[in-house]
Amino acid sequence: MTTAATTRTGTGPVPEGDDSPYALSHLDALESEAVHIFREVAGEFERPVILFSGGKDSIVMLHLALKAFAPAPVPFSLLHVDTGHNFPEVLEYRDRTVEKHGLRLHVASVQDYIDRGVLKERPDGTRNPLQTVPLTEAIQQHRFDAVFGGGRRDEEKARAKERVFSLRDEFSQWDPRRQRPELWQLYNGRHAPGEHVRVFPLSNWTELDVWQYIAREGIELPQIYFAHKRQVFRRSGMWLTAGEWGGPKDDETVETRQVRYRTVGDMSCTGAVDSDATTLDAVITEIAASRLTERGATRADDKMSEAAMEDRKREGYF
Incomplete structure (x- = not known):
């Protein structure tokens, strides 16, 4: 049979x-x-x-x-x-x-x-x-x-x-x-x-899938993907890192927050998200509950136009 x-x-x-x-x-x-x-x-x-x-x-x-x-x-x-x-x-x-x-x-x-x-x-x-x-x-x-x-x-x-x-x-x-x-x-x-x-x-x-695979395979990542204390400022609805690229401006206040990064690119356009996820399991739980894609939530360069x-x-x- x-x-x-x-x-x-x-x-x-x-x-x-x-x-x-x-x-x-x-x-x-x-x-x-x-x-x-x-x-x-x-x-x-x-x-x-x-x-x-x-x-x-x-x-x-x-x-x-x-x-x-x-x-x-x-x-x-x-x-x-x-x-x-x-x-x-x-x-x-x-x-x-x-x-x-x-x-x-x-x-x-x-x-x-x-x-x-x-x-x-x-x-x-x-x-x-x-x-x-x-x-x-x-x-x-x-x-x-x-x-x-x-x-x-x-x-x-x-x-x-x-x-x-x-x-x-x-x-x-x-x-x-x-x-x-x-x-x-x-x-x-x-x-x-x-x-x-x-x-x-x-x-x-x-x-x-990416995060579940990272957890299964035990792949090491840069620590900025996990929640940590960082000096950031608010611009266009995102938490950006201060740096020589031109931020913050005079009217933008730097504050220390617990954040992590969902995606990593140029510091000037990659935003952090407020997070308590310090472990892989916590990150996976956080991603599973999110209703925004990582680029849609944290990448200013994709928001320049509808077809950027x-x-x-x-x-x-x-």
Whole structure:
């Protein structure tokens, strides 16, 4: 007699009540899909690179890459676009991780482009929108043909339009009309000379999935992801960290609060949230109860217009 255990195929989540020893849990299915994507890229492309900032999504992405090729080393280098306004705790974590795993890190510095007069500081002090030129030039300079990013579809509506393999033209620009179908986990990596593919192994993950996976795998994170005392000030409904980027203004008061960060980017546009979550379990409980996405709640650069992220993606941003 045929049983459910012998007829189940694929890597989908376990149906309710399915206790087959061969069935994958939800997190196992997501992990399996991401590992498959990493190995697919290794087989199709010549010079892939992983975007690694020291933020939680890039940390999970690197953890998956390490799993995908163990016991061999990860066959890709790392790339970070450094705005010059990054959180020191995150940069320290980045450098420590690179040294721990013997990885090669390329750093594209926004400050270098400002010093050379290629880019100009924005009046609001934020440098997140200035990352596009350093990113695209680093891709061209090193001839990267596949670039892994930690973007997820649940973060923001423009990112929800992305395929797992997202083709970029010779100017690193994104055209939603050139998106390719990806049926049955078949990915098309074909591209013309000068073009490249952005790859998103975490596309189908949610913020809650990421945190549950971090807890299951025991992955270390920068401490700013957990509740801690920090000097912050209020602007546009968010708690921002004071810094040389231009905050606070004369009418903005700095106060000490217990906060944590749901996402990490440029200090000038990444807000903290009030929180008592000092442990992984507490963070997971907090995320499960939230009704706002992490970017919607804490990223000022996404609030510049209704299409802010999509406009930047069209220009070459991740």
